[in-house]
Amino acid sequence: MSSNADSSKMLAAIGALLLFLSFVPVIGIIGIILLFIGLKGLSDYYKEPSIVGHAFKGLIFGIIGSIAATALSSTLFLGFFTIAPATDGFLAAIGAIALTIVILIVAFVFYLLMAMNLRRAFNTLADRSGENMFRTAGTLLWYGAILTIIAVGLILVWIAFLMLAIAFFSMKLAPTQPYSQPYAAPPPASPVAGTRYCPNCGSPVDANATFCPSCGKPLPPP
Structure with a gap:
């Protein structure tokens, strides 16, 4: 049991470290997968299903937000080259600005939901493991998601993943309790x-x- 938990801890730590280096898209995807697998193992180890439950919700919201942002960005890109030449330049600019605002709002809402659920998962993990750096990383991730509208939010998210990796590397797993033989009362003494x-x-x-x-x-x- 302890060896499985150690493996889960290392997978989650490597996943968080890869997310810290997620300026390379492929590395970021691998990091998300490893982090989720590690959290699943730690959730089983601590017998706390809410850890992986909140992490799964956060993962889903993050994927939906990324898909929505990508789809709307593609629509904006294609519309700029197909609609703009056939319309007035001012109207095309207004449409592009409006669509950009929609993209930001959709991405902001889903990334906020992602950060909220991940923060809950990390807070629960901090309570069960005693490693308070998980709570700090979750808080930074939450405020980073709130401030994604400006550049400082992305910096906070980046720092949060670094702290998350450090927390996984430094967390101490509680040793399993050794089996103790139940006490057997001595038989009553026979009369002399x-x-x-x-x-x-x-x-x-x-x-x-x-x-x-x-x-x-x-x-x-x-």
């Missing part, structure tokens, strides 16, 4: 062999006595 009782008065007598010291009557042979 050789103890006799007088059949007449019930007083205890010596094993070799022939007369009861209490009532003076003879005792049967042992």
